[in-house]
Amino acid sequence: MLERELKLYIPPNQRIALTDAIHLIASQPPIHLAAHYFDTPLRCLARQFAALRLRLEGTQWVQTLKMRGTDELSKLEYNHLRPGPSLDLSVYQNTAAAALFEQLAAPLEVRYQTDVQRTIAVIKQDQSEIEIALDFGVIKAKGSELPINEIEFELKTGHMTDVFTAASKWLKRFALIIELRSKSERGDALYEYMLHQPRPLKGASAALALAQQPYRPDPIGESHEALVSHLYMTGANVFLGQVIRNATFLAGVDEIVAPKDLQASYLTLLRVGLRRLRSCRQLFKPWLTSSELALDQELREHYKEFGLWRDKDMFWLELQPKLVAAGLPAAKKLEPPKSKTSSAQALAASTEFQLVLLTSLANLVLLQALNPSAYQPDLPQAQLSSRLANWLSRIQKLCAQFGLLSPSEQHDLRNQIKRLRYNLEIVGYSTDDALYALLDKAQDQLGDLCDIYVVQDWYEENAVNKAQRAFANEWLNQKIAKYSAKSKKTLALLQDQRLKPDRH
Structure with a gap:
């Protein structure tokens, strides 16, 4: 399934007002999401821009694999219900993800976790149905914790144009900031950083640790596509x-x-x-x-x-x-x-x-x-x-x-x-x-x-x-x-x- 979502960071002075606004239109009470993310010690999945997790959603475990799509907001997503907190890689046989797991150089292990309180609201924007997810929580890796304060806009039915229309309204209203880094990207970076650090970090200190270098993209490289x-x-x-x-x-x-x-x-x-x-x-x-x-x-x-x-x-x-x-x-x-x-x-x-x-x-x-x-x-x-x-x-x-x-x-x-x-x-x-x-x-x-x-x-x-x-x-x-x-x-x-x- 193709997932397309837009993530925005919520500044501290806007969190109360935005939370109140979401609660007014929420489709259900807040839910607790606890997820474990897996990879090999050499980051075989992360290097292929993939993320594998097991998440407890209420009382149900869900195994999810996300792979890079065609743009910054698109992901190929595979979801499978699980009876407990164990992986089943056989579900990816005969799929586009099969090669990803055939090339693993070492067994998978838990590298980081997320603990999130999510409030969901479903809105209509023109002819589209859009799910808004308000997430507050932490990303955990080797004793360190990185804060999560973000709002996501995901297209459920309709046109992606309406996601941008809705997101722009919320951005203007609450002075939001575009955040392209997924939770898995941040979690992977936090785990890698902590491999060489003697003491755990929390909050803004952990965030600064992940921002020690300005972002430099990888070289584009020669393309076989000449259009x-x-x-x-x-x-x-x-x-x-x-x-x-x-x-x-x-x-x-x-x-x-x-x-x-x-x-x-x-x-x-x-x-x-x-x-x-x-x-x-x-x-x-x-x-x-x-x-x-x-x-x-x-x-x-x-x-x-x-x-x-x-x-x-x-x-x-x-x-x-x-x-x-x-x-x-x-x-x-x-x-x-x-x-x-x-x-x-x-x-x-x-x-x-x-x-x-x-x-x-x-x-x-x-x-x-x-x-x-x-x-x-x-x-x-x-x-x-x-x-x-x-x-x-x-x-x-x-x-x-x-x-x-x-x-x-x-x-x-x-x-x-x-x-x-x-x-x-x-x-x-x-x-x-x-x-x-x-x-x-x-x-x-x-x-x-x-x-x-x-x-x-x-x-x-x-x-x-x-x-x-x-x-x-x-x-x-x-x-x-x-x-x-x-x-x-x-x-x-x-x-x-x-x-x-x-x-x-």
């Missing part, structure tokens, strides 16, 4: 997932309070995801629907707003300490940027941003991002190749003129390099490809250079006195000379590169 529609959907889903998952951490899901440098990492990877998604949309622009193009414009505004906070992090956490260590006179703490929000965290958690992410997710899940022409099997891939080749040619012309480019033109060159590099990921280039590697290197070097220009402009306008301005300019000009020389060498090598025609 324009497949390439776009693959890239857009990966990049949007990067945005949403880092936004979840940055917004403080599970009440995590990350240190400033880790928050800055979430922000950086969130913006990289946004840039990748926008670059993907630029490549496939001829086939995008008007709604997908409109979403791109909305995300562009948020990208710029996040950029103000990213520049502040770059300045205060990276370059300012170096300037101070070098002897900057009259150093003082920087003022926050002139932004619409009080912090990058508030922007990530804002209802406006979360709604744009939800609508972007809906466009992909509902297959509303592309025009019908993109799904034609005879759509010539030469159009993609031509667009990529034109972008590379334009970049190479600018590389030849690098010494004459203004700071703003150098920034534009970097943006063009990023756009090409991110789209080469979609069409199967690996980090080992010479062209991709040079684009990556040039992007980093030009990024260092552009950051210096930002700091230099700030001191021109905001230096405390002439001595500070003079010191900053001298130090920054040395960095400009250094990064310019590095960039020039890399860009010269980039001029000799060509696209590989067999990749398109």
Whole structure:
């Protein structure tokens, strides 16, 4: 059976009001759900994006296997009633899951548990029936406990469009945050983390332990499917997932309070995801629907707003300490940027941003991002190749003129390099490809250079006195000379590169 559900995190200040709202429409009293999740020591199931559990639902044990579907919200689900808390793997014979268990390298064992109080309400949204599940509880692994405070929207009958419509209403009403991580994903991560920890963790401490690294997606890899529609959907889903998952951490899901440098990492990877998604949309622009193009414009505004906070992090956490260590006179703490929000965290958690992410997710899940022409099997891939080749040619012309480019033109060159590099990921280039590697290197070097220009402009306008301005300019000009020389060498090598025609 195909299960499609959308999960949203409930902030602390909204839990009482949301619980009251659910209880008014609940179809039954809250129920207790206790589940045991199984895997091998080497995570044979988790590595295949599968989860196997035994759950006590009231007095009935249910064995459930979930496997990855076609998008972030879809799972292939197999449910079987059991007489007690024991597994029966024979039920998967002659199913799509059979190969999963034939390849197990070791016996299955319980790795983590969930203990949940669930309140269920069934609503009508237009012609669809949607089950809303309000879950409060914990995920348990090796003595540690991770909180569960979430609401799920699952389609029972009708159209997935109505799930997004209903979820958007609740998101707006209760300032909810999209959570793509399943309970099994979090449980597996908690168990793995605790294998190397001497003391158990609970609550926000456990949540922070799982968020020690910003989310980086696995490489897309070379695809055997060359349809324009497949390439776009693959890239857009990966990049949007990067945005949403880092936004979840940055917004403080599970009440995590990350240190400033880790928050800055979430922000950086969130913006990289946004840039990748926008670059993907630029490549496939001829086939995008008007709604997908409109979403791109909305995300562009948020990208710029996040950029103000990213520049502040770059300045205060990276370059300012170096300037101070070098002897900057009259150093003082920087003022926050002139932004619409009080912090990058508030922007990530804002209802406006979360709604744009939800609508972007809906466009992909509902297959509303592309025009019908993109799904034609005879759509010539030469159009993609031509667009990529034109972008590379334009970049190479600018590389030849690098010494004459203004700071703003150098920034534009970097943006063009990023756009090409991110789209080469979609069409199967690996980090080992010479062209991709040079684009990556040039992007980093030009990024260092552009950051210096930002700091230099700030001191021109905001230096405390002439001595500070003079010191900053001298130090920054040395960095400009250094990064310019590095960039020039890399860009010269980039001029000799060509696209590989067999990749398109």
